[in-house]
Amino acid sequence: MSKIKPRGKVPKKAAMDEIIEIKTLIRHPMHSGRMKDKDGKNIPKRIINKFLVKFNGKQVFGMDLEPSISTNPYIAFPFKAKESGTFDFEWNDDNGDKYTMSRKMDVS
Amino acid sequence: MKHQKMKIISRRNILYLIGGVASSALFTKFAIAKPNLALKRIKEISKSKFEEVDLFLDVPEIAENGNQVKVSFDIDSPMTKDEFVKTVYLLADGNPAPNVAKFSFTTDMGACSATTRMRLSKTQNVYLLAEYNNGKFAMTKSKVKVTIGGCGG
Numbered sequence: 001m002s003k004i005k006p007r008g009k010v011p012k013k014a015a016m017d018e019i020i021e022i023k024t025l026i027r028h029p030m031h032s033g034r035m036k037d038k039d040g041k042n043i044p045k046r047i048i049n050k051f052l053v054k055f056n057g058k059q060v061f062g063m064d065l066e067p068s069i070s071t072n073p074y075i076a077f078p079f080k081a082k083e084s085g086t087f088d089f090e091w092n093d094d095n096g097d098k099y100t101m102s103r104k105m106d107v108s
Numbered sequence: 109m110k111h112q113k114m115k116i117i118s119r120r121n122i123l124y125l126i127g128g129v130a131s132s133a134l135f136t137k138f139a140i141a142k143p144n145l146a147l148k149r150i151k152e153i154s155k156s157k158f159e160e161v162d163l164f165l166d167v168p169e170i171a172e173n174g175n176q177v178k179v180s181f182d183i184d185s186p187m188t189k190d191e192f193v194k195t196v197y198l199l200a201d202g203n204p205a206p207n208v209a210k211f212s213f214t215t216d217m218g219a220c221s222a223t224t225r226m227r228l229s230k231t232q233n234v235y236l237l238a239e240y241n242n243g244k245f246a247m248t249k250s251k252v253k254v255t256i257g258g259c260g261g
Contacts, residue, residue, distance in 0.1 A: 017218075019218045019219050032204075032227070034204060055216065058216070059214070060214050060216040060217060061211075061212065061213065061214065061217060062211070062212035063209055063210065063211050063212065063222075063224075064209060064210040064212075065209055066205060066207045066208055066209060067204075067205060067227075068200060068203050068205065068207070068208040068209075068226050068227050068228075069208065069209060069224060069225070069226055069227070070175060070176045070177075070224075070225040070226055070227050070258075071175070071176075073224065073225070074223070074224060074225050075222065075223070075224050076180075076222060076223035076224070077211075077217065077221070077222045077223075078217050078218060078219040078220075078221055078222075079216070079217055079218065080187075080216060080217060080218025080219070082216075
């Protein structure tokens with residue numbers, strides 16, 4: 001199985017009050033619990049069930065994912081730049097794992 | 109006399125029988141037609157207090173591969189403390205489970221939009237339900253034709 005790897009695209013610089021777009025992608029199989037492997041056995045359900053975004057420690061965006069979300073979940077959302085700071089992204093796996101990523105942004 | 113009475117009863121019985129057959133046929137038809145789980149869920153979330161308005165829900169008209177269907181939405185809202193969209197639900201009525209995703213928005217975002225990719229098992233309707241901070245709900249739907257289904261199995 002491929003390694004789970006989060007990726008994100010946040011503009012490094014933004015103007016004051018500019019609405020930027022943040023794009024994230026995580027490599028994850030998102031087993032819905034309905035698919036079968038080569039031997040015809042059911043692959044147990046294992047998905048990313050929660051995605052959280054914090055900016056300077058404050059939660060700004062959240063998303064609850066269900067099995068109907070595709071493999072390698074791609075999530076894009078807007079953000080209004082008001083101050084420089086750090087984004088903390090967090091993906092929660094069904095098996096209890098957490099994948100995190102941080103990105104910095106400068107606002108001028 | 110007795111004989112005639114018997115006849116009447118039997119005729120009535122036949123009527124009952126016909127009625128029974130017709131109603132059971134109706135019931136089986138009802139059982140085959142799956143109830144719309146997505147609409148049921150929307151009514152559960154909003155307590156049936158939703159308005160059907162034209163929100164911007166962008167899904168392809170025809171999806172060749174149901175495994176990766178791009179969905180994006182854009183809801184016109186000032187996103188200020190007095191007026192903002194709190195939660196957005198994405199639902200589908202033809203998938204094994206109606207829930208697809210739930211987005212939690214805050215005023216820091218400045219706009220209410222998002223993009224993701226979803227699975228669609230067959231041709232179906234995709235629903236978008238938005239909850240505003242004042243407790244109002246708005247709903248829109250869009251039909252997607254799916255060539256190859258994408259839910260496995």
